[in-house]
Amino acid sequence: GNSLYNNYNKRDKSAQHIRVNHVKLHNKTSEIQSKPRIFCMITTTYANHESKAIHVRNTWAKRCDRHLFLSSRDNASLPAVRLCDTDDRPHLWCKTKEGMRYIYDKYIDDYDWFLKADDDSYVIMENLRHFLAQHQPHEPLYFGCKLQYRDVVYMSGGAGYVLSRAAVRQFVTAGIGNFTDSSQCLAGTDTGVEDLEMGKCLQHIGVTAGDSRDDSQMARFLPFDPMHMVLPNIDINQIAPWFKSYSVYPHRSGPGCCSPTLISFHYVPINIMYLMDFLLYHVNVMR
Template identity: 25%
Template structure:
């Protein structure tokens, strides 16, 4: 272990820092995570990682760390790179084309692997996963159910109805008049049907999500149906839930018996230090910010957004636990937030400042819907 830690520090150019020091503010949350040993299970997991040519170094890190614990690891990119290797998906490497990339990839997976693997874990190349913890969780599901009933598991979030509508308005105008009548009915029906629960339940991609073979098969069979929005420019993570809702399939609640999340959309640092915001969580699900963040006690996490490329360092850290946790004070949270704003605002270029102006315009659009 000492040799590995020294090697890690040397390759990162921080030879004087320990792995814990390199993890920085992430370590406070990671100290609360328990890593389970690999269970004795018969099912197999295929891990599908989305990447693109400018971030293949991340793919290489995954291959060298948590990816080795999958039964099959596949990287989907915009180019074929035999050194990793990657499989080319027929879609441009842009955020706007993620749904089209997703559609192409699931067809590839079904064609190449079919029912060879019991579960498919999908994530991006900035996600870190505790695969053995994932195996333990999947082992709690009835084997007969997993072979016959489509299941989608991840951090279940709500895409508010006004935000869902806005996803279509920028392309189809506020009245959605440019949509075909069938497509427009699909969108309006979903908006109306999910409004009472706050919006569409979906699994965001930051921490990854997992689905079984029956889900994959049904998704592939449904991709060209009008309710699966085959030619829309929308995010892939909520598009699949939009599509599968028409089969009566919604993401399951994956929290543990104490109401703590297993999948984490955000980075460990953000989850641990996030300040209280009354509007930040779904009041129908959570009673407090501590339930929303769900990291303030020992638990068996599965995956989270690895936005600062800390995956290899976390892999070296292994399993650590603490017996007592002191809640973060408002002063500490404010200090962390101020540091973030100071660090990022000074580096904003003209394009990023324009994005901030666009966000204000989007908020005004949301407000106009709320006032109707």
């Protein structure tokens, strides 16, 4: 199985400025005056190294300026780094928190933006760069699919969220580096609802939760898979009623669900990752 995917990986060619159906792919450097440097952190588990992480590496992650999988075991070929000993869902907070600390210590000055995604996320990196080129990495802010639980505004973990260099610096030094207020920044514990705890901490230390929608107020970061977002006969608000109640902004279903410059999906099976890669980067739609 993997040899087929690895052969596919070798055939990837640089994409032209193309449009496949409703998705615009931005990658002309002329459109991005100062090309943002993006470091991608992807949470995974040891059990998923060969079944998921390798396929993320073979598809969208190779378009990051650098990527690293946050895991419970080291793996040089992915590459993955061991940050926490436990792979269950509550320890996503451990991996994310320690991942931020790790990249702050090693890479903070080498990149402008730091994306956190999951091993079943799919990110169109060119569109993320194009979006981030409009913002300044020295400002403490972050973007994603904006949700709210009680008084905490946060970004969906699965859709991926991206922090500016300044936001990472504040998170590590003023957030988890400050043990005086553990109710707001869970520095001393390794378990928690990762995206909610991240949002709570960033909100507490003054990092702005930005609006990532396009000029038509259409979503760019999506917390569901493409099928459930774009099929005309599926209402995402009925399938996942929590989303309607948690989402800060209203969301549409069907072909008009999303921005033409959309950035991410979640819950993407590996076969769909390769399919999306093929359609976006290997197919030219003749106009």
